[in-house]
């Protein structure tokens with residue numbers, strides 16, 4: 001794609017980077033067929049190619065974009081399905097991240113939109129605040145039908161009861177069972193430890209059972225991706241710096257993420273800090289050590305498992321498109337004794353996408369309904385996914401939804417996942 005930036009504009013590192021990405025695009029349009037918003041809306045401006053042009057025009061103009069541009073960029077899920085499809089290697093992730101940051105810095109959103117984004121960026125990434133907000137939301141649930149779409153979506157997604165904080169999420173060391181084969185840091189995360197504390201607990205049991213010493217490092221927490229995808233760059237980088245300080249130089253063999261959205265972001269820390277003289281090298285080292293939990297368990301080799309049941313494996317976008325990990329979790333489930341089955345249209349997002357289901361409830365709801373219909377067709381007993389956003393988005397319907405590590409933990413000696421026990425499976 002031809003670009004028309006001035007030499008002055010290209011002095012900006014983000015713009016220079018984006019120009020390279022734009023030039024890689026050959027307008028072929030292959031990406032449109034696998035883009036969830038294009039599949040739903042059929043509008044070129046809601047396709048990757050359309051958004052690439054919108055970002056290019058917005059940056060070349062060098063000014064605040066018109067509301068129409070913001071509307072189509074906001075509708076992007078950042079699912080990265082287009083990156084899997086693109087034959088030219090266009091790094092759409094870095095392009096749309098730059099677009100969002102540009103919009104955040106130059107475009108004045110309507111008051112309610114600004115307030116919602118600020119609230120989400122502040123609350124979701126802080127477990128204490130998020131727990132309080134969920135408890136309040138549980139009380140307000142009966143009011144949901146009377147509220148505007150966004151507030152209704154927030155209340156509907158809130159669980160009826162909120163678990164207490166888990167002791168495993170405090171900074172501490174969990175020794176390996178038997179001989180230590182690896183020493184890893186576990187990203188404790190933010191929203192996940194509030195919504196489903198059993199996931200970190202299952203991850204720690206699974207890893208220690210397979211010879212890992214697991215460290216929840218003091219100072220580590222939210223990866224920053226929630227803020228990053230809202231274009232709130234300062235907050236995102238502050239979270240990332242805290243993690244880098246907690247992990248770098250501590251002698252870890254791997255840094256483990258069990259929420260694939262977070263893992264994708266930690267793997268990108270090296271890029272995010274490329275121009276920061278104090279953090280560039282440290283961030284690159286951290287990114288080089290970042291692994292999804294399924295990669296670590298696959299490398300260690302799963303102990304014999306006694307799992308049973310047909311599992312619809314939902315391949316989270318951040319795992320299959322962001323990290324190119326698709327086969328490993330299914331192979332682990334099969335090795336543990338389960339019968340993993342593919343979900344038709346597995347490349348399409350479920351609509352979760354960070355805060356997307358809260359900010360774009362109508363489109364997210366349509367994607368959820370489509371995914372649940374495809375899941376129903378698999379005749380599975382339960383659903384497994386490797387990302388808390390997808391688990392929350394798909395739960396609450398007919399089949400219980402659990403994290404892949406909960407099944408692997410259960411099959412190799414851990415307790416039954418609470419969601420399965422509650423559903424009587």
Ligand code: SF4
Nearest residue numbers: 035076077079080082
């Ligand atoms: S990231 Fe997903 S929603 Fe956004 S343009 Fe690419 S395929 Fe479409």
Ligand code: SF4
Nearest residue numbers: 025026028029031086
């Ligand atoms: S598939 Fe790649 S090269 Fe083709 S239009 Fe989409 S982003 Fe551009």
